[in-house]
Amino acid sequence: MSSETRMHSGVWFSLALLAAGNVLGIAGIDLVLPAIPSLPQTLGGTAATAQLVLASFVAGTAGGLLLFGNLGHRVDQRWLLAISLTLYALMSFACAVAPNIGTLIALRFLQGASGSAAVVFGPGFIRRLLPPDKAVRMIGLIGSIESLVPAFAPVIGAFLLVRWGWAASFHLSAALTALLALASFVWLKHLPQVPPMTSPGSYQKLLRDPTYLRYALSQAFVLGGLLTFVFGAPSVIVHSWGGVLSDFIRMQMIAVFSYIVAANSAQKAVARWGSETMIHLGTWLAAFSGVALFIYGLIGGRNPMILIPLFLPMNVGLGLRGPPGFFQAIVAAKGDDARGSALVILAIMGTSALGTALVAPFIEQGLPALGAVTAGILLAAVGILRWK
Structure with missing residues (x-):
């Protein structure tokens, strides 16, 4: 295999890693959505309280966006991405074993915050991996994949709910993200390193x-x-x-x-x-x-x-x-x-x-x-x- 072919394969693997990280983060809402009505029966609380399971994740994601955006030029983004995926896997598993609705709401905030790195760092990685015309195409392709998540993730979530209960969607997220985190640590050196800014940003x-x-x-x-x-x-x-x-x-x-x-x-x-x-x-x-x-x-x-x-x-x-x-x-x-x-x-x-x-x-x-x-x-x- 030539060096050019290896480089091409490496770029595509890196892009697939980024796309998968984005998709798993977005699926944090849609995959769980079918289980929301049943949560008061299994974890306590009311229907209104159960909606906070969604709202808490969104609020955590917003906080994570700002946090990783601020850390991105202080800490190596490649390591931050790998750590983010690892934390998201751990928080997903913790959500699956939450004993009550209050604990689940708190853990969902941390889950949303921990999974925000891929969507923050992805465009910058793409800009450095590809020339401008191909970067535009890749952003469009990843956006296309992401647009399918709201259509298919609830269907998968409903199947998991009926077959194995409300925690199954969190177990699936934990397992898939753990594999992605392992891949990110193995592939770390192949992702582009973001150079330090010549002047402080904010x-x-x-x-x-x-x-x-x-x-x-x-x-x-x-x-x-x-x-x-x-x-x-x-x-x-x-x-x-x-x-x-x-x-x-x-x-x-x-x-x-x-x-x-x-x-x-x-x-x-x-x-x-x-x-x-x-x-x-x-x-x-x-x-x-x-x-x-x-x-x-x-x-x-x-x-x-x-x-x-x-x-x-x-x-x-x-x-x-x-x-x-x-x-x-x-x-x-x-x-x-x-x-x-x-x-x-x-x-x-x-x-x-x-x-x-x-x-x-x-x-x-x-x-x-x-x-x-x-x-x-x-x-x-x-x-x-x-x-x-």
Whole structure:
């Protein structure tokens, strides 16, 4: 085997390691989701308390993003990644043997915090492993894989729940992450070493950089707006329109497929028309979709099938602009890749949480309320792109 082939194989193994770490972190919510309703019966507490099992994980993830983002240029990121995966495996096992709901909630916070390194360091590693055009393609490919997690992880979680009980999903997470942690320690030297920054970085410095904010916030608002719509759509379809959950599932599966096709086409589109063109085009497509959904709600539309063509441009837009947009945000961080990545992801989480909270008091009004908030977030993304 030639050195070039070995190097190519090594790069692909490194990328697979990063992708798997991202997927296992994301699955921390969706894999556990089917077990939530049964937790009060087995661990005590109430239905409201059981929801904190999800909220605690999200809060821990947010804290972990900031923590690893801050440590990324002080400690070798390769070691931090391996340690993070090890801690995530241990916390997953601890969750599986939690004696009561309160302990599980506390452990879920630590589980979320410990598993954040892969998503923080991944974009920076990719930028150093691949040339820019291939890095954009890889970010799109990993995003495509991640988009399948919400579709398939709950199905796996439901099977595990029925077959072996609520703790089975945590045992599976622990076992898979332990294997990944072992692989990361073995493969440590093959991951790229992030050089020290020539000048001290900080979150404050990034938040004062208009170029970074332009890319980071437009990225966060497009994905956050899409997630706001996805989180509210089941209530609109089922409760406001009297439809069935399969209507939402059909729409979501088609939307995910369209995103995957667009995201994996982004590299060729960027090579032909440039990053800025694709970022603008994708953002405008997403905003058009949000406004169209709002107008459809205003005129009294109630057909779930019509939602599919109206929602499709939002997913295509995210697919086209997502990979180059994220990559440009990392480049704009000027070497502070870890903090730059952490802030983008944190902004996505914050946007979707805020959007969902804004919709919640008005969700009974149906699509007009959900469409208004979604369109507002996406139009804000268009406005942010005007920053120079």
